[in-house]
Amino acid sequence: MKTVNALFSYHRWLAGDMKHFEFSDAVLDTGALHASVEHHAAGGYASFEGWVRDHNDGRSVRRLEYEAYVDLAIKEGERIVAEAITRFGVRHARCVHRVGSLELGELAVWVGVSSAHRAEAFAACRYIIDEVKHRVPIWKKEHYTNGDSGWVNCERCAQASDHTHSHEHVDHHPPHEPHAHPAGLQVPDYSRQTILASVGPEGQRKIRASRVLVVGAGGLGTPVLSLLAGAGVGTLGVVDDDTLDPSNLHRQTMYSLADCGRPKALLAAERIRALNPEVDVRPYVERAAATNLVALSAGYDVLVDCSDNFSTRFAVNDTAVQLQKTAVVASVYQYEGQIQVIRPNGACLRCLWPKATSDGTVGNCAEVGVLGPVPSVLGSLQALEVLKLILGLPSPATHSLILVDLLSLEVRRLGTKQATECVGNTCQRIPQQPFISDTEPLELLARPLQLYVDEGYTLIDLRDDKERAADPLHVEHQCILAATLSAKPQQLNSNSRYLLLCSRGQRSLATTKAVRAAGISSAWSMQGGLSRAKKA
């Protein structure tokens, strides 16, 4: 029955009449929904179900009615699911929301995502439900046990939007509760900066017209984002694939303890929308790397590197040089920091550090520690440099490396010269191979090997003859001893994807690290090895 459903749904999907986002006035059939996102290339599936609960805001709820502004809601919902598919690279994603009257315990909203790997499935699922709650105009009427009832806006629309869809369509909807708009009709006021002679109304127009991409929403990124949003930068992109951890909060004070576990890019976007609804903020929950930065940077004038590792920092540098854009780059170490503005045809990071620096040679914040205000100072300097660029103010940070020692409060400016090999987009030092991500997971889940073969992985058995004879593999694979591959990882081809196998997953993990260190990023170890795959 399930197979028939799946095939039916899949053919409907292929025929183009399956929607990514839809409303239903009938009870949702989770079996059919699940089947509609099944795919042979998917190694995992994540789902979220929102249920009608028996209380809200201290009041006892008996049942609910959902109402949506359907035309607008479907458009926005489709956009959200499409964004999730593109950003996380998942196979299928779908969201269905109920409308009409619902009893306690009924399924109100369903999100399902299938993808090759679990991390993307979880992230895309979370993205969809968070964004749907935030952006799609849906209202619910709560019927309380005492006989009263009241209309409530969807979770965050009430907090965040004071001038967007909820007001535009106010005539189509039941009235909001008066306290649903705590921000009232407040509008941004830039007067404290426009009274500066160097800003004025013309400068404010320039700020409004500017588009800035911030890579990293951590210690450096959060002050950059807050200050640029506050200043009224028209478009702010935020790239970060990380989730918030409690250890971030001493320096990333834009966030709250309750936010831990959620993607920072989405959290930052929420804060920015609350701070200044005029900013068009675009979160990208993905890791910035040489492979995606060119596409990500397309709609932006200035790149701000706030990452915490060399591979991303060099990737931002290389993208800026190739696309002839300006990048404001900073980094911190314990009580000090460095900042550099990279202009088209000026000195870049590779002029300064010709031997591209690999991660692990000097520590990052997690490894060596940092005092919270240090990245805030450097991030504030980055925001300042961006505003100076937009306003056309002179900056000594151009053609210089600025060293800031916050223990001695000494600032040193060292002149940088462009290397002869490094001239704009013809820079000879930028590698042709994409820079390798150092946080791509090393391990993939243990599951039947044929699934990996079907997904296009080349399997490599690292075990010795004796082990192989005792427990032979029955799928297509190659045999290379772990020691041989660690000594000569170059025999692998960076255009293929490799899954390394041993009996318990220890040798394969060590060998994967050696292969990655040799610059081949497309190798993974199977977690727990063959013994765990048998149980899967």
Added chain:
Amino acid sequence: MITVEIQYYALLREQAGKSTERIETMAKTALELYREVQQRHGFSLAPDQLQVAINSDFSHWDVALENGQRIVFIPPVAGG
């Protein structure tokens, strides 16, 4: 014998346990000077992982040192 003031940043400062020192040295170049202090403080970074600046400008490692100069050794930093 010349006297120079050395400034250390980041990992070098941490390993030297100080951010500046004034030393008398026989070193003829920045590279010789780095080798000398590397020995003394046990610096883990090789010269090709660093930048050197003399007074306020980046310099080459083989430039001859002069009495009274300020030599700055700078490692790249990664944190954010």
